[in-house]
Amino acid sequence: xxxxxxxxxxxxxxxxxxxxxxxxxxxxxxxxxxxxxxxxxxxxxxxxxxxxxxxxxxxxxxxxxxxxxxxxxxxxxxxxxxxxxxxxxxxxxxxxxxxxxxxxxxxxxxxxxxxxxxxxxxxxxxxxxxxxxxxxxxxxxx
Amino acid sequence: xxxxxxxxxxxxxxxxxxxxxxxxxxxxxxxxxxxxxxxxxxxxxxxxxxxxxxxxxxxxxxxxxxxxxxxxxxxxxxxxxxxxxxxxxxxxxxxxxxxxxxxxxxxxxxxxxxxxxxxxxxxxxxxxxxxxxxxxxxxxxx
DNA sequence: TGGATTACTTGACATTGTCAACTATGTCAT
DNA sequence: ATGACATAGTTGACAATGTCAAGTAATCCA
Numbered sequence: 001x002x003x004x005x006x007x008x009x010x011x012x013x014x015x016x017x018x019x020x021x022x023x024x025x026x027x028x029x030x031x032x033x034x035x036x037x038x039x040x041x042x043x044x045x046x047x048x049x050x051x052x053x054x055x056x057x058x059x060x061x062x063x064x065x066x067x068x069x070x071x072x073x074x075x076x077x078x079x080x081x082x083x084x085x086x087x088x089x090x091x092x093x094x095x096x097x098x099x100x101x102x103x104x105x106x107x108x109x110x111x112x113x114x115x116x117x118x119x120x121x122x123x124x125x126x127x128x129x130x131x132x133x134x135x136x137x138x139x140x141x142x
Numbered sequence: 143x144x145x146x147x148x149x150x151x152x153x154x155x156x157x158x159x160x161x162x163x164x165x166x167x168x169x170x171x172x173x174x175x176x177x178x179x180x181x182x183x184x185x186x187x188x189x190x191x192x193x194x195x196x197x198x199x200x201x202x203x204x205x206x207x208x209x210x211x212x213x214x215x216x217x218x219x220x221x222x223x224x225x226x227x228x229x230x231x232x233x234x235x236x237x238x239x240x241x242x243x244x245x246x247x248x249x250x251x252x253x254x255x256x257x258x259x260x261x262x263x264x265x266x267x268x269x270x271x272x273x274x275x276x277x278x279x280x281x282x283x284x
Numbered sequence: 285t286g287g288a289t290t291a292c293t294t295g296a297c298a299t300t301g302t303c304a305a306c307t308a309t310g311t312c313a314t
Numbered sequence: 315a316t317g318a319c320a321t322a323g324t325t326g327a328c329a330a331t332g333t334c335a336a337g338t339a340a341t342c343c344a
Contacts (some may be wrong), residue, residue, distance in 0.1 A: 007261035007269035014276035062166035117210035127149035134156035137260035
């Protein structure tokens with residue numbers, strides 16, 4: 001008994017609308033001057049202390065590896081990210097945030113979760129519930 | 143007291159991951175042959191019986207009007223959508239689904255909410271909760 | 285060793301997105 | 315009415331995003 005199709009349908013519509021609305025609020029001109037929405041998302045996927053293999057990025061974005069090459073080229077040209085060959089497997093290139101990149105990422109996260117953005121309309125308890133539901137959907141309980 | 147920044151941050155990360163994962167599951171080759179993710183989203187935003195003014199579409203997608211022109215051009219070329227001048231305001235062009243477009247849209251909605259997609263992992267009650275939270279975020283109680 | 289696989293890059297190309305300039309229509313003050 | 319201004323959509327130029335096929339370098343394994 002998977003679920004009520006009507007709620008699933010409505011939820012999907014709302015999620016899509018949320019995502020496009022989010023774009024409008026992306027502080028490209030302020031916290032991260034000149035960054036596109038996708039570049040913001042990539043930046044936010046790279047945790048400051050941890051390296052992100054390019055392959056894993058392609059997997060997370062569900063896109064072709066050659067697309068990631070271009071995205072990283074542009075982020076590297078802005079000095080936000082560095083490529084570094086992996087020690088264990090020299091085919092793999094690992095991405096690290098530069099100090100500048102880490103700073104921009106912090107500004108981005110602050111901005112995306114602050115007023116009057118959609119997420120700030122939820123109470124702390126509601127946000128916890130939302131996180132739990134999304135974790136179930138993404139099967140990610142890390 | 144807006145909320146806990148950590149939950150908001152986590153929620154944002156999960157929503158972004160959900161959206162990119164969604165792309166992978168988009169049945170472009172099956173239910174809607176050759177349709178891009180964005181074209182699928184546009185199609186799903188147009189309700190079968192109701193017309194959608196192009197301006198409202200641009201607003202919903204949070205993008206430039208000229209972008210919508212191109213999107214609609216391609217959907218119209220595929221015979222999924224029709225432009226019709228509005229009666230009240232002849233500057234406005236209203237979009238209608240063609241019978242084919244309505245059929246493809248139905249297949250899309252069925253596919254996006256069926257197994258083993260993320261949304262189907264939630265119980266009916268959880269889906270209701272998710273819908274309620276998203277409605278608060280989007281301030282949309284229609 | 286050598287053949288297959290994997291990670292990434294390159295080049296060709298379509299889609300998506302922005303901006304500025306344009307057309308046609310609507311609105312409003314006079 | 316007329317003219318000034320605003321609005322909806324299109325067009326053209328361009329950058330970013332995305333796919334695919336082919337290529338290179340490194341790894342794996344029989």
